[in-house]
Amino acid sequence: MSRKRWRAVKEIRIADVAQLAGVSTATVSRVLSDPDKVRQKTHDLVMEAVKRSGYIPNSTAQKLRTRRTMNVLVIAPRLTNPVFAEILRGVDDELTQSGYGIIIGNLDNRREREARYVDLALSRQVDGILLLTGYIPQNGTRSMRDSGLPIVAMCAAIPEEGIPHVVVQDREATRQAVEYLARLGHRRFGYISGTLSSIIEVERFAGFQEGIAAAGFSQNDFVRWEGPFVFSTGVSAAESFLQMRDRPTGIFAACDESAIGFIKSVRAKRVRVPQDVSVIGFDGIEYADYTEPTLTTCRQPLHELGCVGADVLLKLMHNQMKPEDWSVRLPVMLLERETTGPVLHKDYQSLRRSTV
Amino acid sequence: MSRKRWRAVKEIRIADVAQLAGVSTATVSRVLSDPDKVRQKTHDLVMEAVKRSGYIPNSTAQKLRTRRTMNVLVIAPRLTNPVFAEILRGVDDELTQSGYGIIIGNLDNRREREARYVDLALSRQVDGILLLTGYIPQNGTRSMRDSGLPIVAMCAAIPEEGIPHVVVQDREATRQAVEYLARLGHRRFGYISGTLSSIIEVERFAGFQEGIAAAGFSQNDFVRWEGPFVFSTGVSAAESFLQMRDRPTGIFAACDESAIGFIKSVRAKRVRVPQDVSVIGFDGIEYADYTEPTLTTCRQPLHELGCVGADVLLKLMHNQMKPEDWSVRLPVMLLERETTGPVLHKDYQSLRRSTV
DNA sequence: TCACAAGATGTAATCGATTACAAAAATCGA
DNA sequence: TCGATTTTTGTAATCGATTACATCTTGTGA
Incomplete structure (x- = not known):
């Protein structure tokens, strides 16, 4: 029973099935894709032959003929960020249901990796593109737009005609987060940002500034630390924070991982959260x-975001809508937990004296 | 400059380029895939035409003719587990370099989702398969083996002929972890397992039992809690743990997330880690x-695992080796950090009295 | 200059399905 | 039963590349 040669499985073509059933290839094809078009008797005959031969259509041939690959390209900045994994789950749920496959384009935070996926789009290996980046990937000569494929921008709206976005209310949520900190009595703020080049960062920072202004503060009342959306950005911010003479007490981090890195680092230096510093x-x-204390945060509807984004793309691919009609902004929920609290000026002052 | 119709981009075929350059399609094809076969002059002529027209080969047509899809299917049990994301990074690095694309098969911990990917393999949409599951996916009628495609098992060896594995030394590492706990003076152990059905769990539990025996203990000296590799499994284990009258002091969790969930839960009930209970x-x-305290753990070389697995698959796909020659077991490193420590019997006893 | 080998290019078959169109079979009403 | 209509099936073109084989060029040595 053991098989000697590698890949010894015989390939069964539609012609084999046709012969076995005593019909033409056209009939077999029709049975499989449009059963109403054939007589019941023929249908059964063909299905029997399909079953007996174990025939499965060669999808590459189908793709070539129908000019639809049934694949979607998802470009993600970094796979290990659980945000993208979570969005991807939603995307996957939706696309799988409609019979589409997902080709994953992982940039791993390195822009030079874009080129490869631009080529992939241009060579028509996919029917549509979901961008979890805040920009349209280029390969030097061309951009993904040149593929003419439908694109949906997630994570950040891209200011180009014909590209709908499915994003969250970054700006509004960030503003509310700052106002919340202000309501708790904080007067000096910290902002741990993403990398400046991304549009998502532009939105969140705008929201942050709006919040600062709305609460009656100015540009001088906050410090800003910059870095990618990773743990270590929070660590670096903490190092800078710990050096400061007049430390902020209300910190907003533009991503949870940075917030977690920050909290871990300052706690290691006996700064208490939230008594000495609030973090959101x-x-x-x-x-x-699962952090200690549990993180106060702006919760994005990640799974839903993925579902809706995929859904919009499906509609575009099926030409059901013009892209202009499909931009969506989902709400973000402020989740008040344990890393934020009212300012305790006395404690904080005394602590500062003791550690400096 | 604005484009009215959706998907209005004109498709350029190899025949167009041939016409533009005044040569045959065969020559264009040769210039692109095997430049040495054409005269320099022709080469330049064709490249000029390619550039002018912006031609990019239709990869579906290429796939059909060459019978190679240049895609690999990666089956992962759950995308949001960072273990898989990290392995995927390694896989991606390796495959991208060789020009392969990745199609992601996310089971999301639900076995009924396998069927779809079995079909994908059987319909030849990929050239090879990487399994991050401990078993071979089925669709009722058939399994992925029937595709005849090369398969590499990662995460767990699969006891089937012709399927090489690239895994870590689960058993050895687990045994060492238990022995380490024993050396610290622990005499009652806890084991937070994965789901029983997975082979990976079988290996780790075997290692655990070996360790127990090697340290001179018996089946009666440990308790076992079961669940999938997620945070909440640790939470449930903690609930059970907290109810116990004779609590174990040395806990081994078969995944970091469970360990973290466990620690968070017991600390919430004033059980100290590692003074009252050590967790690995x-x-x-x-x-x-970034947990507090930082987790003692058995560190898998995740990125390397991904690279090596992809590399083995590449070799198989290129028929460079027989599968039998390619199984690998990478070492795991015991990372001693803050959640483990020597038993402090006195403290622990008094604490027990006060909380019970 | 010519014969022949080596190299470059072109012609057309091929990969395996789908589908427009043509042809055959079934259905129906008179 | 016959012809018209509808339904079912078959034939062959097609998708867009690659490549075996045939043909034409070029180069070499006598």
Whole structure:
């Protein structure tokens, strides 16, 4: 029973099935794709032959003929960020249901990796594109737009005609987060940002500034630390924070991982959260439920975001809508938990004296 | 400059380029795939035409003719587990370099989702398969083996002929972890397992039992809690743990997330880690660096695992080796950090009295 | 200059399905 | 039963590349 040669499985073509059933290939094809078009008797005959031969259509041939690949390209900045994994789950749920496959384009935070996926789009290996980046990937000569494929921008709206976005209310949520900190009595703020180049960061920072202004503060009342959306950005921010003479007490981090890195680092230096410093994150990843103290954060509807984004793309691919009609902004929920609290000026002052 | 119709981009075929350059399609094809076969002059002529027209080969047509899809299917049990994301990074690095694309098969911990990916393999949409599951997916009628495609098992060896594995030394690492706990003076142990059905769990539990025996203990000296590799499994284990009258002091969790869930839960009930209970995880995910206290764990070389697995698959796909020659077991490193420590019997006893 | 080998290019078959169109079979009403 | 109509089936073109084989060029040595 053991098979000697590698890949010894015989390939069965539609012609084999046709012969076995005593019909033409056209009939077999029709039975499989449009059963109403054939007589019941023929249908049964063909299905029997399909079953007996174990025939499965060669999808590459189908793709070539029908000019539909039934694949979607998803471009993600970094796979290990649970935010993207979570969104991807939603995307997957939706696309799988409609019979589409997912080709994953992982940039791993390195822009030079874009080129490869631009080629992939241009060579028509996919029917549509979901961007979890805040920009349209280029390959030097061309951009993904040149593929003419439908694109949906998630994570950040891209200011180009014909590209709908499915995003969250970054700006509004960030503003509310700052106002919340202000209501708790904080007067000096910290902002741990993403990398400046991304549009998502532009939105959140705008929201942050709006919040600062709305609460009656100015540009001088906050410090800003910059870095990618990773743990270590929070660590670096903490190092800078710990050096400061006049430390902020209300910190907003533009991603949960940075917030977690920050908290871990300052606690290691005996700074108490939230008594000495309040921290609020952004994302609502699962980890944030397991930190000590549990992280106050702006929870994005990540799974839903993925579902809706995929759904919009499906509609576009099926030409059911013009892209202009499909932009969506989902609400973000402020989840008040344990890393934020009212300012305790006395304690904080005394602590500062003792550690400096 | 604005484009009215959706998907109005004109498709350029190889025949167009041939016409533009005044040569045959065969020559264009040769210039692109095997430049040495054409004269320099012709080469330049064709490249000029390619550039002018912006031609990019239709990869579906290429796939059909060459019978190679240049895609690999990666089956993962759950995308949001950072272990898989990290392995996927390694896989991606390796495959991208060789020009392969990745189609992601996310089971999301639901076995009924396998069927779809079995079909994908059988319909030849990929050239090879990487399994991050401990078993071979089925669709009722057939299994992925029937595709005849090369398969590499990662995460757990699969006891079937012709399927090489690239895994870590689960059993050895687990045994060492238990012995380490024993050396610290622990005499009652806890084991937070994965789901019983997975082979990976079988290996780790075997290692655990070996360790127990090697340290001179018996089946009666440990308790076992079962669940999938997620945070909440640790939470449930903690609930059970907290109810116990004779609590174990040395806990091994078969995944970091469970360990983290466990620690968070017991600490919430004023059980101290590691003074009252030592916990050791398995995986070495990044998040484990940011818990408080930092998690002692068995660190898998996740990125390397991905690279090596992809590499073996590449070799198989290129028929460079027989599968029998390619199984690998990478070492796991015990990372001693803050959640483990020597038993403090006195403290522990008094604490027990006060909380019971 | 010519014969022949080596190299470059072109012609057309091929990969395996779908589908427009043509042809055959079934159905129906008179 | 016959012809018209509808339904079912078959034939062959098609998707867009690659490549075996045939043909034409070029180069070499006598």
